[in-house]
Amino acid sequence: MPKPKNVSESLAINSQMIMPNDTNTLGNLMGGNLMRMVDIAGAISAQRHSNRIVVTASIDNVSFENKVPLGDVITLEAKVTRAFNTSMEVMVKVYSENIPAGTRIQTNTAFLTFVAVDQSGRPIEIAEAIPETKEEKELFAAALRRRQLRLVLGGRMKPEEANELKAIFGL
Numbered sequence: 001m002p003k004p005k006n007v008s009e010s011l012a013i014n015s016q017m018i019m020p021n022d023t024n025t026l027g028n029l030m031g032g033n034l035m036r037m038v039d040i041a042g043a044i045s046a047q048r049h050s051n052r053i054v055v056t057a058s059i060d061n062v063s064f065e066n067k068v069p070l071g072d073v074i075t076l077e078a079k080v081t082r083a084f085n086t087s088m089e090v091m092v093k094v095y096s097e098n099i100p101a102g103t104r105i106q107t108n109t110a111f112l113t114f115v116a117v118d119q120s121g122r123p124i125e126i127a128e129a130i131p132e133t134k135e136e137k138e139l140f141a142a143a144l145r146r147r148q149l150r151l152v153l154g155g156r157m158k159p160e161e162a163n164e165l166k167a168i169f170g171l
């Protein structure tokens with residue numbers, strides 16, 4: 001197995017200004033364009049951790065609660081929360097900033113799962129991810145529950161085998 005790495009080594013940050021081509025008919029960032037940015041930021045983070053080609057296996061539910069207007073600067077911060085065997089969960093935080101107005105809000109948080117693959121697209125083992133800060137440790141612990149939930153929803157795990165999930169409900 002590759003040598004363990006700290007989750008902080010997987011940090012990927014990307015800022016860009018929202019331009020007319022990114023927007024919907026109301027002049028705000030289109031959800032699909034945001035998802036593209038989230039996917040790319042997450043993939044860079046997953047590559048930093050695994051030093052491999054990665055493919056997106058799943059994206060957890062994402063809500064769009066705040067619009068991001070034309071001219072705002074959007075910043076995506078992506079970091080691996082936990083590595084499993086060949087897959088890893090990445091959290092992407094999205095911030096929207098109106099620099100002239102001096103405002104900055106967090107608009108979205110997304111959890112994605114990437115799988116490291118070889119040149120033929122076959123899943124390949126990755127390094128363990130070591131959390132260091134309090135937030136990293138909390139995300140690491142909860143990642144197991146999120147993994148079981150998405151595997152159950154994706155039909156890859158039987159609900160009765162999802163022990164971490166069952167424990168939350170005292171089952």
Ligand SMILES: CC(=O)SCCNC(=O)CCNC(=O)[C@H](O)C(C)(C)COP(=O)(O)OP(=O)(O)OC[C@H]1O[C@@H](n2cnc3c(N)ncnc32)[C@H](O)[C@@H]1OP(=O)(O)O
Binds near residue numbers: 054055058123154
């Ligand atoms: C960056 C991009 O946008 S890439 C383009 C979009 N993505 C793609 O094209 C990916 C297409 N899908 C695939 O290539 C395959 O389905 C793969 C590589 C994701 C999985 O391949 P499989 O043959 O199913 O492999 P396998 O069953 O061994 O699973 C491999 C890992 O993927 C995980 N996985 C598979 N499907 C999912 C899913 N829907 N959600 C979360 N994890 C998943 C498994 O839990 C396993 O993780 P682990 O090794 O850490 O325990």
